[in-house]
Amino acid sequence: xxxxxxxxxxxxxxxxxxxxxxxxxxxxxxxxxxxxxxxxxxxxxxxxxxxxxxxxxxxxxxxxxxxxxxxxxxxxxxxxxxxxxxxxxxxxxxxxxxxxxxxxxxxxxxxxxxxxxxxxxxxxxxxxxxxxxxxxxxxxxxxxxxxxxxxxxxxxxxxxxxxxxxxxxxxxxxxxxxxxxxxxxxxxxxxxxxxxxxxxxxxxxxxxxxxxxxxxxxxxxxxxxxxxxxxxxxxxxxxxxxxxxxxxxxxxxxxxxxxxxxxxxxxxxxxxxxxxxxxxxxxxxxxxxxxxxxxxxxxxxxxxxxxxxxxxxxxxxxxxxxxxxxxxxxxxxxxxxxxxxxxxxxxxxxxxxxxxxxxxxxxxxxxxxxxxxxxxx
Amino acid sequence: xxxxxxxxxxxxxxxxxxxxxxxxxxxxxxxxxxxxxxxxxxxxxxxxxxxxxxxxxxxxxxxxxxxxxxxxxxxxxxxxxxxxxxxxxxxxxxxxxxxxxxxxxxxxxxxxxxxxxxxxxxxxxxxxxxxxxxxxxxxxxxxxxxxxxxxxxxxxxxxxxxxxxxxxxxxxxxxxxxxxxxxxxxxxxxxxxxxxxxxxxxxxxxxxxxxxxxxxxxxxxxxxxxxxxxxxxxxxxxxxxxxxxxxxxxxxxxxxxxxxxxxxxxxxxxxxxxxxxxxxxxxxxxxxxxxxxxxxxxxxxxxxxxxxxxxxxxxxxxxxxxxxxxxxxxxxxxxxxxxxxxxxxxxxxxxxxxxxxxxxxxxxxxxxxxxxxxxxxxxxxxxxxxxxxxxxxxxxxxxxxxxxxxxxxxxxxxxxxxxxxxxxxxxxxxxxxxxxxxxxxxxxxxxxxxx
Numbered sequence: 001x002x003x004x005x006x007x008x009x010x011x012x013x014x015x016x017x018x019x020x021x022x023x024x025x026x027x028x029x030x031x032x033x034x035x036x037x038x039x040x041x042x043x044x045x046x047x048x049x050x051x052x053x054x055x056x057x058x059x060x061x062x063x064x065x066x067x068x069x070x071x072x073x074x075x076x077x078x079x080x081x082x083x084x085x086x087x088x089x090x091x092x093x094x095x096x097x098x099x100x101x102x103x104x105x106x107x108x109x110x111x112x113x114x115x116x117x118x119x120x121x122x123x124x125x126x127x128x129x130x131x132x133x134x135x136x137x138x139x140x141x142x143x144x145x146x147x148x149x150x151x152x153x154x155x156x157x158x159x160x161x162x163x164x165x166x167x168x169x170x171x172x173x174x175x176x177x178x179x180x181x182x183x184x185x186x187x188x189x190x191x192x193x194x195x196x197x198x199x200x201x202x203x204x205x206x207x208x209x210x211x212x213x214x215x216x217x218x219x220x221x222x223x224x225x226x227x228x229x230x231x232x233x234x235x236x237x238x239x240x241x242x243x244x245x246x247x248x249x250x251x252x253x254x255x256x257x258x259x260x261x262x263x264x265x266x267x268x269x270x271x272x273x274x275x276x277x278x279x280x281x282x283x284x285x286x287x288x289x290x291x292x293x294x295x296x297x298x299x300x301x302x303x304x305x306x307x308x309x310x311x312x313x314x315x316x317x318x319x320x321x322x323x324x325x326x327x328x329x330x331x332x333x334x335x336x337x338x339x340x341x342x343x344x345x346x347x348x349x350x351x352x353x354x355x356x357x358x359x360x361x362x363x364x365x366x367x368x369x370x371x372x373x374x375x376x377x
Numbered sequence: 378x379x380x381x382x383x384x385x386x387x388x389x390x391x392x393x394x395x396x397x398x399x400x401x402x403x404x405x406x407x408x409x410x411x412x413x414x415x416x417x418x419x420x421x422x423x424x425x426x427x428x429x430x431x432x433x434x435x436x437x438x439x440x441x442x443x444x445x446x447x448x449x450x451x452x453x454x455x456x457x458x459x460x461x462x463x464x465x466x467x468x469x470x471x472x473x474x475x476x477x478x479x480x481x482x483x484x485x486x487x488x489x490x491x492x493x494x495x496x497x498x499x500x501x502x503x504x505x506x507x508x509x510x511x512x513x514x515x516x517x518x519x520x521x522x523x524x525x526x527x528x529x530x531x532x533x534x535x536x537x538x539x540x541x542x543x544x545x546x547x548x549x550x551x552x553x554x555x556x557x558x559x560x561x562x563x564x565x566x567x568x569x570x571x572x573x574x575x576x577x578x579x580x581x582x583x584x585x586x587x588x589x590x591x592x593x594x595x596x597x598x599x600x601x602x603x604x605x606x607x608x609x610x611x612x613x614x615x616x617x618x619x620x621x622x623x624x625x626x627x628x629x630x631x632x633x634x635x636x637x638x639x640x641x642x643x644x645x646x647x648x649x650x651x652x653x654x655x656x657x658x659x660x661x662x663x664x665x666x667x668x669x670x671x672x673x674x675x676x677x678x679x680x681x682x683x684x685x686x687x688x689x690x691x692x693x694x695x696x697x698x699x700x701x702x703x704x705x706x707x708x709x710x711x712x713x714x715x716x717x718x719x720x721x722x723x724x725x726x727x728x729x730x731x732x733x734x735x736x737x738x739x740x741x742x743x744x745x746x747x748x749x750x751x752x753x754x755x756x757x758x759x760x761x762x763x764x765x766x767x768x769x770x771x772x773x774x775x776x777x778x779x780x781x782x783x784x785x786x787x788x789x790x791x792x793x794x795x796x797x798x799x800x801x802x803x804x805x806x807x808x809x810x811x812x813x814x815x816x817x818x819x820x821x822x823x824x825x826x827x828x
Contacts, residue, residue: 019540021540021541021544022540043544043710043711130706133706133707134612134613134615134705134706134707134708135704135705135706135707136439136443136703137439137442137443137703137704140443140444140445141443141444144444200704201706204705204706206613206705206706206707206708207706209708209709209712210706210707210708210709210712357709357710357711358544358710359616359707359709359710360709
């Protein structure tokens with residue numbers, strides 16, 4: 001295409017120019033306050049730029065002024081739709097620093113809660129992703145089941161969204177008497193409900209034509225972009241920290257890592273749906289083998305880890321979430337760094353979107369599964 | 378209301394004839410001014426209430442589909458919700474963006490809503506006086522006037538001076554123009570049987586033939602329904618207002634009652650397209666047994682019964698629209714155009730050709746037909762060709778057993794190369810290509826896992 005001096009303005013009647021469309025930060029489908037600048041040729045995206053930082057709170061800096069126990073709630077507010085998983089990575093990182101052995105019952109309960117949170121997070125993703133593509137009803141169905149999980153959380157943890165679930169060294173308290181029965185009851189419902197969503201979407205022609213072949217990432221590209229989580233596994237790379245670097249009680253459970261083949265939006269959708277089923281199986285195993293015993297290790301009241309540094313990462317619903325802590329021996333960390341999966345996965349948006357239409361950008365933002373609280377920190 | 382009356386007078390030759398004195402009215406004022414005004418007021422009142430309650434119904438239906446309750450707070454079962462909504466919209470601030478083209482911005486919703494409401498005048502809501510204007514070009518009038526409404530959307534998008542509105546307006550104009558073609562083609566098959574454009578005439582023709590045209594024209598009916606979804610911007614073709622992409626499309630910048638006018642236009646268009654489908658394909662207000670009722674009771678009962686039948690048929694179609702909207706995802710812009718141009722238009726054209734062939738073959742032998750399955754018969758519409766019992770069977774059999782496979786074959790031929798036609802095969806092809814590429818490349822695939 002011939003280059004044109006933009007300062008000269010329109011020369012002929014048939015001159016065309018690319019339109020810059022500003023999507024967000026206030027936009028229904030950027031999943032928060034993400035601002036996307038789209039350069040459009042007609043409706044085809046020729047260039048794309050992400051503008052983030054609208055939700056920046058400076059969590060990493062705040063952490064330097066708080067004691068180790070005080071930092072935990074900040075982690076709930078990173079990926080606020082998967083607060084329990086975020087708690088787990090921080091708590092385990094501090095435990096690694098302190099070299100504390102967590103009781104097995106606590107580990108099992110942690111796994112149950114984290115996997116429940118994974119289902120809840122995937123349900124929220126499914127609902128919002130579907131509503132972005134126009135299937136409104138799936139959102140309501142997904143929220144109906146998510147509500148059950150949140151009720152279980154509320155009774156156990158005391159909060160629904162920003163569940164401050166874990167305590168350094170174990171849990172705040174033991175599970176309430178009906179906890180196991182209620183989780184089992186939920187597990188009885190959920191596989192049928194997942195089938196229900198799949199009936200709505202899996203073979204729906206419109207869903208297929210909106211997701212198949214959209215935002216394709218090859219395995220190589222996905223690795224080069226350092227994607228993690230379902231976004232990576234959708235491209236066929238078998239990398240799941242629950243298997244790759246087993247933590248907590250995960251080595252004791254038998255589960256599979258669902259993989260995609262084509263790396264398109266549809267495969268990532270299938271991967272997440274399959275992951276929910278795997279989570280159900282993990283929770284069932286954990287409930288069956290739930291040991292008795294204490295839920296809290298002996299941890300000093302004032303936590304002063306020895307001088308040193310630690311990096312710990314787990315598989316959150318979004319991907320690898322990591323906590324890097326540097327201790328100088330005092331009660332507050334010298335430095336805390338978060339490895340946010342959403343932020344790093346968001347880098348793939350440009351690669352996936354160029355050449356697609358505006359409507360596909362929305363589908364692609366949905367398929368990456370970002371939470372802006374985690375992107376901006 | 379006055380403007381509608383004026384327009385009616387302008388477009389209805391029969392009325393003009395009467396007014397110019399070629400046909401003598403009984404009492405001029407009573408018959409041509411007062412009575413039509415009453416009719417118009419009645420229809421406008423009922424339809425506007427219906428539109429308000431259609432929104433309520435939409436919310437209730439969506440709630441039913443989504444395992445919710447829907448509006449429940451205002452009145453019993455939320456029945457007063459439409460009134461509350463209307464009041465809220467009336468009282469809201471009317472915001473006009475600073476950089477908008479004020480005059481065009483203000484007139485655009487009016488164009489939309491007027492175009493939608495004018496069409497109501499020729500819809501045969503029921504027998505006898507339940508039809509306001511039985512003009513002899515009724516269907517043409519509906520197609521012509523409803524295509525004016527796209528002007529309202531384009532002007533709204535342009536004058537808002539917002540990129541989202543502009544994109545929405547572009548989409549909607551392209552979409553409505555494309556789908557109007559399909560819609561126009563789909564009704565021609567039915568018109569061949571009806572031999573009239575008058576809406577009441579079409580219903581009378583179906584009564585005379587004794588068959589609803591949906592049985593003669595299954596493909597025409599399907600194409601019409603799908604095109605109507607596109608024409609009225611309903612899901613899964615609701616791209617002009619795709620909220621996940623374009624916020625609200627062409628009416629992004631509108632608020633208060635101006636926005637409500639667009640809303641009203643949309644729902645009225647939904648009623649109109651459904652009413653046309655009912656008239657053309659589902660026999661209008663006709664129902665087996667209704668003619669018997671005419672002999673049994675007085676005129677008023679008969680007319681009200683016919684109106685109720687029409688409303689029931691309308692309700693079925695509108696429920697289907699809502700059902701589709703709340704179950705399916707949304708098509709993408711290019712896919713929508715594909716469906717319009719590569720599926721609806723060829724199907725409509727093929728349907729016309731095939732119907733024409735069947736019709737000519739079935740004509741009486743005296744008139745050059747091959748089978749002679751139709752006979753000339755005196756009906757209330759005058760002398761016309763009516764299919765015999767075997768003729769009806771013949772038309773139904775050809776419509777289902779010949780047209781559907783042939784049209785499918787045609788569409789499959791046209792679309793066999795398109796991406797969306799055979800998704801799974803295309804996908805397998807892509808996967809194989811990728812596998813080959815990976816195998817060819819010297820570097821081993823970086824299937825790195827830390828296992």
